[in-house]
Amino acid sequence: MEDCSERKHIGKISEPKRWQKWVSTALAAAAVISFSSGMPSIAELNKYEADTRGEFGIGSAAQFGSADLRKAVHVNENFRRANFTSADMRESDFSGCTFNGAYLEKAVAYKTNFSGADLSDTLMDRMVLNEANLTNAVLVRSVLTRSDLGGATIVGADFSDAVIDLPQKQALCKYASGTNPVTGVSTRASLGCGNSRRNAYGTPSSPLLSAPPQQLLNRDGFCDEGTGLCEATK
Numbered sequence: 001m002e003d004c005s006e007r008k009h010i011g012k013i014s015e016p017k018r019w020q021k022w023v024s025t026a027l028a029a030a031a032v033i034s035f036s037s038g039m040p041s042i043a044e045l046n047k048y049e050a051d052t053r054g055e056f057g058i059g060s061a062a063q064f065g066s067a068d069l070r071k072a073v074h075v076n077e078n079f080r081r082a083n084f085t086s087a088d089m090r091e092s093d094f095s096g097c098t099f100n101g102a103y104l105e106k107a108v109a110y111k112t113n114f115s116g117a118d119l120s121d122t123l124m125d126r127m128v129l130n131e132a133n134l135t136n137a138v139l140v141r142s143v144l145t146r147s148d149l150g151g152a153t154i155v156g157a158d159f160s161d162a163v164i165d166l167p168q169k170q171a172l173c174k175y176a177s178g179t180n181p182v183t184g185v186s187t188r189a190s191l192g193c194g195n196s197r198r199n200a201y202g203t204p205s206s207p208l209l210s211a212p213p214q215q216l217l218n219r220d221g222f223c224d225e226g227t228g229l230c231e232a233t234k
Contacts, residue, residue: 062083063083066088070090070092072089072093080100081103084102085107089108091110095115098117115134116137120139124143126146127148130148136178138183141162147168154176156187158187160183
């Protein structure tokens with residue numbers, strides 16, 4: 001008799017515990033559903049981040065990868081940290097825009113207007129910039145390796161510390177002029193035009209010249225004519 005009564009007593013205690021567990025689970029599920037309903041869906045995440053200037057509000061998260069932006073007009077807009085990889089930007093107007101930290105690798109920007117734009121710290125390697133307008137643009141620390149700037153307008157552009165292939169730099173130096181109104185740096189000085197010491201080091205895309213032996217330079221830091229290698233640095 002004692003055993004049966006004890007079993008009944010234990011059953012009465014365990015039954016409420018099962019109900020408590022079920023209620024707790026249901027409340028937790030309801031809380032998750034109500035919280036998620038106020039958040040943007042994954043499909044809208046890029047737009048949401050772009051509208052709020054990106055994660056933590058530190059820059060645009062706009063996505064224009066491989067986008068068709070031909071003859072588009074975006075004047076004085078903020079494209080910080082945006083992605084324009086392989087985008088077709090031909091004959092578009094991006095004058096006065098901020099591209100600081102953006103990705104423009106392999107983008108086609110033939111005759112695109114970047115006048116007065118902030119292109120500092122951008123990745124612009126393998127871009128097509130033929131006849132692009134870079135008047136008064138700031139390209140400080142930009143990476144332009146293997147990019148084609150043939151016929152580009154660079155009056156007043158600042159290329160300070162930009163990574164540019166040596167042949168491209170030499171071509172730009174033939175007609176570089178002006179002073180950037182924002183940084184106060186002359187275009188020729190930013191490209192290192194006429195500076196044999198600076199040009200002797202080349203760029204990372206020119207491994208033969210990127211780390212020349214010390215004997216290539218004379219004691220004043222200029223190319224030593226006695227080495228017979230100075231023609232490659234002019």
